[in-house]
Structures are given as structure tokens and as C-alpha cells.
Amino acid sequence: MSEKYIAQPDLGFIAQVRGLGGETLKKCFQCATCSVACPIAPEDSPFPRKEMIAASWGLKDKLIGNGDIWLCHQCGDCTDLCPRGAAPGDVLSAVRSAAITEYATPKALAKAVNDPKKLPFLIGIPAVWFAILAFITMNFGDTMTKIFNALFGGGLGGRLNWSHAHEGVEHVIAHANFVSTWFVDMTFIPTAGLVTIVFLLALKRFIDDIHNNAVLEGKTDKTSVDYKALVQAFFRVIPTVLKHEKFNECEANKERATPHMMVLYSFIGLFIVTAVCGMMLYLGNYPGPYPQLNPIKWLANIAGVALVIGSGIMIKNRLDNKDQVTAYKDWFILGVVFILGLTGLLTEMARLAHLEYVSYFIYWVHLIAIFNLFAFLPFSKMAHLVYRLVAMSYAEYGNRR
Ligand code: SF4
Numbered sequence: 505m506s507e508k509y510i511a512q513p514d515l516g517f518i519a520q521v522r523g524l525g526g527e528t529l530k531k532c533f534q535c536a537t538c539s540v541a542c543p544i545a546p547e548d549s550p551f552p553r554k555e556m557i558a559a560s561w562g563l564k565d566k567l568i569g570n571g572d573i574w575l576c577h578q579c580g581d582c583t584d585l586c587p588r589g590a591a592p593g594d595v596l597s598a599v600r601s602a603a604i605t606e607y608a609t610p611k612a613l614a615k616a617v618n619d620p621k622k623l624p625f626l627i628g629i630p631a632v633w634f635a636i637l638a639f640i641t642m643n644f645g646d647t648m649t650k651i652f653n654a655l656f657g658g659g660l661g662g663r664l665n666w667s668h669a670h671e672g673v674e675h676v677i678a679h680a681n682f683v684s685t686w687f688v689d690m691t692f693i694p695t696a697g698l699v700t701i702v703f704l705l706a707l708k709r710f711i712d713d714i715h716n717n718a719v720l721e722g723k724t725d726k727t728s729v730d731y732k733a734l735v736q737a738f739f740r741v742i743p744t745v746l747k748h749e750k751f752n753e754c755e756a757n758k759e760r761a762t763p764h765m766m767v768l769y770s771f772i773g774l775f776i777v778t779a780v781c782g783m784m785l786y787l788g789n790y791p792g793p794y795p796q797l798n799p800i801k802w803l804a805n806i807a808g809v810a811l812v813i814g815s816g817i818m819i820k821n822r823l824d825n826k827d828q829v830t831a832y833k834d835w836f837i838l839g840v841v842f843i844l845g846l847t848g849l850l851t852e853m854a855r856l857a858h859l860e861y862v863s864y865f866i867y868w869v870h871l872i873a874i875f876n877l878f879a880f881l882p883f884s885k886m887a888h889l890v891y892r893l894v895a896m897s898y899a900e901y902g903n904r905r
């Protein structure tokens with residue numbers, strides 16, 4: 505028998521969900537049409553009706569650690585059919601945004617990513633940082649050479665040498681001559697490490713909460729999570745995600761699957777490009793730029809074009825679909841992804857057109873976009889990819905289909 509649940513309404517949480525795009529939540533009169541209409545909801549205890557009542561009562565604990573909110577793919581089928589205009593798909597999206605903020609640390613940064621007034625800081629801080637790094641790279645090469653020699657003494661067979669990344673590329677436009685590859689890596693590698701730690705801590709709390717809710721609701725009798733089985737479930741879920749099978753079950757916004765897939769595969773392609781370029785630089789002693797016919801260049805260009813087109817279609821769909829709420833958080837991440845892809849392509853085009861300083865300027869904007877994407881990953885809408893993957897894995901692990 506499940507434990508007694510004592511309702512503790514949280515008015516602040518209701519206001520938060522409303523502010524994140526769920527302002528219609530109080531319109532729900534619990535007819536359950538949405539749960540019947542949802543093509544994804546499991547038969548046992550389907551969403552989103554139960555989440556709508558929990559949201560309108562401000563039952564934060566019931567929602568934040570509820571894996572079902574992440575199984576929803578915001579297709580909008582339920583919103584289309586809701587007789588009260590309560591837009592359950594948008595309410596669940598707002599609850600997911602609140603959950604990302606709740607699990608993220610530090611909270612101040614999570615709130616800043618949700619606050620349009622803080623946007624100048626989110627852009628301005630990396631803008632100033634990369635401008636300083638560009639100034640040093642372009643004006644203090646000799647000083648940096650001495651510092652590197654003093655620190656590393658030409659370690660790793662001469663690879664830990666300041667000028668290493670620039671050898672042979674002084675007379676062509678190479679972005680390492682604008683912001684040193686060392687500086688780029690010294691910025692992004694620690695950032696990636698910090699983001700990974702923040703994310704892992706958040707995911708640990710998230711998994712504990714999903715599991716505790718499942719225990720409370722009598723969906724499992726296991727007192728603790730079997731992480732080995734959860735990881736196995738994760739690998740079983742990967743093909744579903746790659747094929748976007750859940751998206752394809754939707755009707756109202758079925759067309760969302762294609763641009764979503766384009767963006768996902770672009771990131772996979774760009775990840776491969778970054779990994780190969782990093783290995784070629786540090787292990788193969790090859791700094792680039794790569795010739796146009798090199799397969800890595802092909803992959804980078806195709807992924808860049810797909811990223812621009814995919815995110816561009818997503819922006820257009822949001823602008824066209826007046827019935828679907830698009831919160832600031834959605835615009836922030838869509839804008840960052842689109843600018844990231846566009847500046848990546850324009851940087852390359854300006855370089856090929858021998859517009860050196862135009863290329864450097866666009867590359868500077870590109871670095872700012874990369875920083876905004878990665879440094880704020882656990883706090884931005886992008887985090888939903890990871891939370892959804894974990895929630896889908898937990899549902900698979902718990903046989904909730
Ligand atoms: S959200 Fe709409 S469809 Fe769902 S239970 Fe409430 S009123 Fe009915």
C-alpha cells in the first residue's frame with residue numbers, strides 16, 4: 505500500500521509555472537480529454553490530466569520529480585483538443601522549465617538564463633573575455649611563447665608550445681591567429697568539466713526524486729535505483745531517440761520531428777568534427793585549416809547547414825503557430841543555436857573570400873554563441889534533451905510504456 509500523501513500547495517510555484525508559459529493552467533476542469541488524446545501517454549496512470557490538477561493545486565513536489573512531465577514531447581495534440589483552452593502541452597512545458605531551474609545549481613545562474621533582463625550579461629561576459637583573449641593572441645605572441653616555455657619547457661615532444669598551433673598558418677586566415685587554440689581550449693575544457701559536474705549532481709537528485717515519486721505512487725517496490733539496469737535501459741532507449749519515434753506518434757505538430765532531427769544530428773556531426781580536430785591538433789600536430797575536400801570539412805559544412813536550416817524551421821514554426829506558447833527560454837536557446845550555425849558558416853565563407861577581419865569578427869560572435877550554449881547547458885532549454893533522455897530511460901527501466 506502506498507504512503508499517505510499530504511497536499512502542500514505552493515502558490516509561488518503556480519505563479520512560476522504561469523510565468524514560464526503555463527498561464528492557462530487554472531482553466532482545466534479535469535475532463536481527461538487530454539490524457540485520452542495523448543498518443544504517447546502510457547495506459548496506466550496517463551498524463552497530462554493528473555499533471556494539470558497537480559499544477560493548478562501548486563503541488564510542486566508531485567510535478568518537479570515526476571518523470572512523466574519529460575515523456576511529453578509537446579506535440580500539442582492535447583492542447584488542440586482541450587475543450588477549455590487550458591493548453592496542457594504548454595503547461596507541461598512550463599513545468600519542465602521550472603524543473604530545470606529547480607535542479608540546477610547555482611540557482612542565480614539558472615534564474616539569469618530565464619530572465620531577459622540578464623541577457624546583456626550572458627552575452628557581454630563572454631564577449632569581453634574573448635575580446636581580451638584575441639587582444640593577447642594578436643599582440644603578445646612573444647610573451648606567450650616565453651610563458652609557455654617557462655611553464656612547460658616544450659613538454660610532450662614540443663606540443664606544449666605556444667606557437668605550435670600557429671605553425672605554417674601565419675600567411676593564411678586561421679582563427680587560431682585571432683584567438684589562440686590554447687585559449688579556446690583553456691576556456692571550454694574547464695567549462696565543460698564544470699558543466700558536467702553540475703549536470704551529474706542535478707541528474708542524481710532528479711533520478712532520486714523520480715524514484716521516490718514512483719515508490720510513493722506504488723509504481724515500484726524497489727527501495728533504491730538499480731543503476732546498472734538503468735544504464736541498460738538508457739541504451740535501449742537510444743534508438744527511439746535517434747529515430748524520433750515519439751515525435752512521429754504526434755499529429756498536431758508532426759512536422760516538428762524533421763527540424764528537431766536535423767538539429768540533433770547536426771550536433772552529433774559537430775561533436776565528431778570537434779573531437780577529430782582536437783585529436784589531429786594535439787596528437788597529430790595538425791592545426792588546420794582543413795582543405796575543402798577533406799571529409800571532416802564536408803561533415804562540418806553539412807552539419808552547419810543542417811543546424812541553420814533545422815533551427816531556422818523551428819523558429820519559423822514557433823512564429824507561425826500562434827496557439828503554442830513560446831516562452832523566453834525557448835527563444836533564447838533557438839536564437840543561440842541558430843546564431844551558432846549561421847556564424848560558423850559565415851566565418852568559413854568570409855575566410856574563403858579572404859575577408860580576414862570580417863571572418864575574425866564573425867568568429868568572435870561564434871565563440872560567444874558556443875559559450876552561451878555550453879556554459880548554460882544545465883540551465884537552458886537545451887537541458888531538456890538530457891532530462892528527457894534520463895526520464896525515458898527510467899520509464900523503460902520501470903517498464904512504464
Ligand atoms: S487540460 Fe483540458 S482536456 Fe485536459 S483535463 Fe483539463 S480541461 Fe480536460
Ligand code: SF4
Pocket residue numbers: 538541542543544545551552575576577578579580581582583592593594596754
Ligand atoms: S503535448 Fe502531446 S505528448 Fe505532451 S501531453 Fe499533450 S498530447 Fe501528450
